[in-house]
Amino acid sequence: MNRKKIEIDAAGMAPGRLATKIAMILMGKHKVGYEPRLDKGDKVAILNVDKIKFTGKKLDQKVYRHHSNYPGGLKETPAKKVMKEDPKKVVILAVTKMLPKNKLRDGRLLRISFK
Numbered sequence: 001m002n003r004k005k006i007e008i009d010a011a012g013m014a015p016g017r018l019a020t021k022i023a024m025i026l027m028g029k030h031k032v033g034y035e036p037r038l039d040k041g042d043k044v045a046i047l048n049v050d051k052i053k054f055t056g057k058k059l060d061q062k063v064y065r066h067h068s069n070y071p072g073g074l075k076e077t078p079a080k081k082v083m084k085e086d087p088k089k090v091v092i093l094a095v096t097k098m099l100p101k102n103k104l105r106d107g108r109l110l111r112i113s114f115k
Helices: 015-027 079-085 087-098 105-109
Strands: 005-009 043-047 063-067 074-078 112-114
Touching (some): 063 079, 079 087
């Protein structure tokens, strides 16, 4: 299978809109021969990840949560802190939630690269 490398400039884009564009390319929905059970998507290179713009008050109000499955194990991290430490993580988390929850998701996520 020949996978193209598609570059996307993330400067000034909202994380959700960027994630939908990336997810469609990774799944292969932009191609004529799309089949949900086959992984025919392309590779994605994302440029200017640090210049993503959150709309409204989302940068201050949005919180990323995960749980350790132990009592009291809920961890919350504000979006402002995540953007400051690693803006790539914001994109990866958004794309992860946009992709279908199946066996193909991990392989698709490996085709994302940052420049």
